[in-house]
Amino acid sequence: MSDDLRTAPGHQETPAGPQAVPAVVPPVSPLAGAAAADEADVGEPAIATQRPGANRAGPPVVEVRRLDVTFTGRGLRRGQDAHAVDGVDLQVMPGEIVALAGESGCGKTTLARTLLGLEKPTAGEVAYQGSPLRYSSRALKAYRRKVQLVLQDPTGALNPRQSVYEAVAEGIRIHKLRGNEEELVARALSLAGLRPPERFFLRYPHELSGGQRQRVVIAGALALEPSVIVADEPVSSLDASVRGEILALLLKLRDEMGLSVLVVTHDLGLAWNIADRIAVMYLGRIVEVGPTEDVLANPSHPYTKALLSVAGEGMAARTTRPVLLKGEPPDSTRIPDGCRFHPRCPALASGAAEAAGVAGACRSTDLPIIPAAAGHAAACHLVSAS
Amino acid sequence: MSLLETKDLWVTYRTSEGDMPAVRGVSLTVDSGQTLGVAGESGCGKSTLIAAVLRLLPKSTKVTGQVLLDGEDILTMNWRELRAVRWAQASIVFQGCMSSLNPVQRVSKQIAEPILLHEKIGEKKAMARVGELFEQVGIPASRMHNYPHQFSGGQKQRIMVAMALACKPRLILADEPTTALDVMVQAQVLMLMSDLVRDLELGLILISHDLSVLGQTCNRAAVMYAGKIVEEGPSAVVFGAPAHPYSSALAAAFPTIGDQRFRYAPSGLGGDPPHPDDLPSGCTFHPRCPVAREECSTVDVELWPVDSGHRAACVLVRDQERALA
Numbered sequence: 001m002s003d004d005l006r007t008a009p010g011h012q013e014t015p016a017g018p019q020a021v022p023a024v025v026p027p028v029s030p031l032a033g034a035a036a037a038d039e040a041d042v043g044e045p046a047i048a049t050q051r052p053g054a055n056r057a058g059p060p061v062v063e064v065r066r067l068d069v070t071f072t073g074r075g076l077r078r079g080q081d082a083h084a085v086d087g088v089d090l091q092v093m094p095g096e097i098v099a100l101a102g103e104s105g106c107g108k109t110t111l112a113r114t115l116l117g118l119e120k121p122t123a124g125e126v127a128y129q130g131s132p133l134r135y136s137s138r139a140l141k142a143y144r145r146k147v148q149l150v151l152q153d154p155t156g157a158l159n160p161r162q163s164v165y166e167a168v169a170e171g172i173r174i175h176k177l178r179g180n181e182e183e184l185v186a187r188a189l190s191l192a193g194l195r196p197p198e199r200f201f202l203r204y205p206h207e208l209s210g211g212q213r214q215r216v217v218i219a220g221a222l223a224l225e226p227s228v229i230v231a232d233e234p235v236s237s238l239d240a241s242v243r244g245e246i247l248a249l250l251l252k253l254r255d256e257m258g259l260s261v262l263v264v265t266h267d268l269g270l271a272w273n274i275a276d277r278i279a280v281m282y283l284g285r286i287v288e289v290g291p292t293e294d295v296l297a298n299p300s301h302p303y304t305k306a307l308l309s310v311a312g313e314g315m316a317a318r319t320t321r322p323v324l325l326k327g328e329p330p331d332s333t334r335i336p337d338g339c340r341f342h343p344r345c346p347a348l349a350s351g352a353a354e355a356a357g358v359a360g361a362c363r364s365t366d367l368p369i370i371p372a373a374a375g376h377a378a379a380c381h382l383v384s385a386s
Numbered sequence: 387m388s389l390l391e392t393k394d395l396w397v398t399y400r401t402s403e404g405d406m407p408a409v410r411g412v413s414l415t416v417d418s419g420q421t422l423g424v425a426g427e428s429g430c431g432k433s434t435l436i437a438a439v440l441r442l443l444p445k446s447t448k449v450t451g452q453v454l455l456d457g458e459d460i461l462t463m464n465w466r467e468l469r470a471v472r473w474a475q476a477s478i479v480f481q482g483c484m485s486s487l488n489p490v491q492r493v494s495k496q497i498a499e500p501i502l503l504h505e506k507i508g509e510k511k512a513m514a515r516v517g518e519l520f521e522q523v524g525i526p527a528s529r530m531h532n533y534p535h536q537f538s539g540g541q542k543q544r545i546m547v548a549m550a551l552a553c554k555p556r557l558i559l560a561d562e563p564t565t566a567l568d569v570m571v572q573a574q575v576l577m578l579m580s581d582l583v584r585d586l587e588l589g590l591i592l593i594s595h596d597l598s599v600l601g602q603t604c605n606r607a608a609v610m611y612a613g614k615i616v617e618e619g620p621s622a623v624v625f626g627a628p629a630h631p632y633s634s635a636l637a638a639a640f641p642t643i644g645d646q647r648f649r650y651a652p653s654g655l656g657g658d659p660p661h662p663d664d665l666p667s668g669c670t671f672h673p674r675c676p677v678a679r680e681e682c683s684t685v686d687v688e689l690w691p692v693d694s695g696h697r698a699a700c701v702l703v704r705d706q707e708r709a710l711a
Contacts, residue, residue, distance in 0.1 A: 103568045103569065103570055103571075104568050209658040210428075210658075211658065212658075239427040239428055239595065239659070240427060240595055240596075240597070240636055240639040240640065241427060241635055241636060241639055241654055241655035241659075241674075242654060242655075242658070243639055243652070243654060244638075244639050244652040244653045244654025244655070245652075245654035245655075245656070246654075247652035247654070248652050248654060251650060251652065266568065266569055267569075268643055269598075269640060269641040269642075269643055269648075270652075272641050272643045272644070272648060272649060273641050273648060273649075273650070273651070273652040274650065274652060292649075293649070296643050296644065297643075297644045306570070307569065307570070308643065310569050310570055310572070310573035311569060311598070311643060322573050322577075322602075324570070324573055324574055324577060325570050
């Protein structure tokens with residue numbers, strides 16, 4: 001399989017299997033905080049001094065293996081099921097920030113929802129700390145305490161008639177956390193940067209700014225001492241000047257508490273700002289994955305290149321004309337044969353694929369799934385050929 | 387003469403809680419074949435500004451100053467003259483293409499409506515025009531009789547652009563025209579708008595909170611804060627080498643991919659934009675300004691020239707200018 005995939009030198013072996021015991025780590029490691037938090041409810045968060053905070057030796061905190069999520073439903077004819085996620089391997093290591101990027105309709109939100117146990121996989125599995133997720137309500141409840149969700153629009157995520165205190169305390173009550181509720185709420189609020197926390201207890205969402213609301217949502221997640229936060233477009237509804245503050249908060253939480261974050265976004269600039277690794281998704285598959293520096297500074301898949309060319313290139317003067325892909329992302333009820341990107345692929349259209357002798361393969365041969373532990377890899381016939 | 391010129395435009399909303407000045411003395415110009423980008427955070431008055439240009443604000447709103455379209459003041463026009471200007475001289479593309487189209491009416495009919503109202507031509511000719519407009523925005527004319535739900539988001543936004551072009555206006559005001567769209571589709575729509583501006587010699591005001599959108603499409607850019615223009619100039623300069631601390635903060639919030647300075651360093655600005663009924667004294671930006679001095683809380687400076695065609699409202703720029711003089 002590795003012949004078909006371009007694998008960067010930094011290739012890593014698949015970490016220990018599902019039954020692996022978390023490695024013992026020296027206390028200076030950023031993982032110490034996370035491990036302590038996991039084992040013994042909550043200790044004081046350890047302070048990390050270095051970046052990236054990921055400890056690649058342990059098992060992934062969350063992982064999906066050969067994940068398929070297929071929707072059938074009214075309006076879809078037989079044989080026209082929507083393959084929202086169509087074979088994805090992805091890992092999030094302890095203390096790692098992973099960005100999942102792609103256009104709308106590429107399946108990134110479905111993948112995130114499945115990771116949270118909100119959708120059941122049609123095939124494949126979700127694993128937490130190496131063991132497969134079980135879907136009994138008791139198991140899910142425990143799981144959802146450890147894997148928390150932060151949504152795009154904080155105004156929609158907060159109940160307008162609930163005070164900040166109530167919003168943050170709700171999860172604490174549902175999960176019957178031990179300890180003084182007021183202290184737990186105060187701690188979560190100050191971790192989320194709302195200080196002094198007491199000042200915010202009795203405020204209502206409409207009295208807060210957009211950035212503060214998103215901090216309340218994050219505090220609600222932090223109150224449960226999660227090991228992973230899944231953030232679906234966490235800043236795209238916020239103002240530009242506030243955006244950086246929320247991203248800085250996510251980085252800080254990772255550094256200080258060893259929190260892992262999976263951030264679902266269409267914004268490659270966001271990935272460049274905070275993500276250790278990035279996975280680019282197209283039509284239900286990951287088409288390129290790797291360390292953010294490698295993927296964004298040196299993209300190999302034509303799709304990643306096209307996305308980058310239209311991404312907000314900061315304020316630097318644009319030097320290259322953007323690569324405009326024709327049409328919109330095709331729909332997941334009709335995944336093209338061969339490489340699923342080939343109908344829109346600029347490399348195929350320009351004849352580059354023809355010249356490399358892979359045009360036939362592009363049109364007819366499906367690409368293998370990129371293994372989760374790959375370093376920098378792209379699912380592309382042209383890349384494998386060169 | 388400029389295509390559009392606003393002179394000291396003030397817009398004040400009258401609410402039960404008192405007067406809210408949303409636009410405070412904005413003067414700007416747009417020429418044919420030119421795109422002016424207006425950037426700023428929500429609540430800075432950028433949408434109010436273009437609504438004021440076509441007098442689309444509630445009756446109770448107090449508007450002062452001048453809005454000159456080809457030298458004629460829109461603010462003093464009577465109803466009849468104003469109707470003639472809307473659509474035919476200047477039109478608007480709104481953000482929510484999903485909600486701007488009537489879902490139970492064929493698209494062709496919706497685009498033909500302003501044509502039939504504004505021009506003395508028959509339905510047949512109007513429909514032929516709709517077909518041309520469709521081709522112009524890159525949708526096959528054969529689809530013009532479809533209903534809105536049969537189009538994708540990007541196509542609907544293209545239809546909104548086609549609609550704005552229906553009566554051959556010379557000025558288009560676009561309020562966040564691509565915000566609801568995907569990056570790739572956004573790039574397609576922006577490219578289309580740039581081409582139309584060039585080919586049809588249109589003037590375009592493009593409003594966005596997303597500087598990367600403005601940087602890609604605009605010749606000139608203006609940055610608004612709390613109802614005022616704080617910096618104005620060629621877009622490459624305003625976003626690439628901003629002179630006002632607020633523009634710098636805004637520009638820094640959009641990282642350059644590949645630039646190590648932005649890696650693991652998301653940049654933000656503390657605090658929140660001020661509310662129009664509670665504006666800070668002096669320079670309205672001073673409570674959030676990283677380089678504010680003592681005088682900033684009392685002195686509100688006007689726009690000072692930085693370079694030719696580049697102005698910024700900041701005491702730093704003023705002092706520099708004075709030192710040179």
